[in-house]
Amino acid sequence: MSHSERDSNSFSLEKLRKTHLPIVWDMQKSETLITWSERQFVESYDNVYVLLSGNKEIVGFTVILENPPDAEIHNLFICNELRGRGLGKILFKQAIQMLSAEVENLYLEVSEDNNIAIALYKSLGFEEIGARKNYYRKGSTASNAIIMHLLI
Template sequence: MMDGSDTQSLQWRKLTSEDLQAMLVIEQAAHSHPCSSSVLLSFLNRPTAQVWGVIKGQKLLGFSIVSVVVDESELINIAVHPQAQGKGLGRQLLQQAIEQLPDTVRGMFLEVRQSNEAAIALYDRMGFIETGVRKNYYPTKQGRENALLMARDFSLES
């Protein structure tokens, strides 16, 4: 069973193309419209992307993908296997991703499904504010739904 509750045994590391299959399992289990293996692989191979994973034993429990361009970053994806959700791993993954950013990065942007209340609450707790809406951005089983745009300005933090 995937259990992220024992934080003493968790390890954090940058992921590589060797982690692609484990990432794909989590992506498919955690998202209604998952990214393809080719999209995940493109981020693993992109020099401007930081892909972090949380591992317990030999098992990948979750990952984050952040794109960094000059002095800005964008949270592309964060996914925790459903069996390991609800234990704070999403918050820890986001915190790890932020801590590993170059000092020159002034902020982070993200898009989140309007219906993803758990993620929105996490981003609120982590200091992100809503900056806009993209209408009909994400596909759903019934059609499309809005994306909330959120941002955190690191230059305002001391």
């Protein structure tokens, strides 16, 4: 990806279309930090947004659930080979612009082990407001979730 392609204007966050679903599902299958089942994705279809590059390839996705004045962000994801280039931040900033004007509070949960995501959220102004014990389970191990909040 060239520098100009990385410009935030080259990317657009759009609602998931039916044709995107298998691509999104395939992309995140190997991602152990995303714990949603295919059924959960299908059921949340209307709330999934994909980040498209200038040539309309899916580079990431997120799920936004709104219940004004609150909203929750789930499953922020950038393709493995494109991470660390600012796309996570671009996706997040565009997701905030998608929210309806009545939304004041944005919440998310993140595994306490996920240092990269925690650093991203803190850099965007999120603050820790609580925790859920043993929220993420993988086989016999479990990790706590940190609950984060951003006042919009």
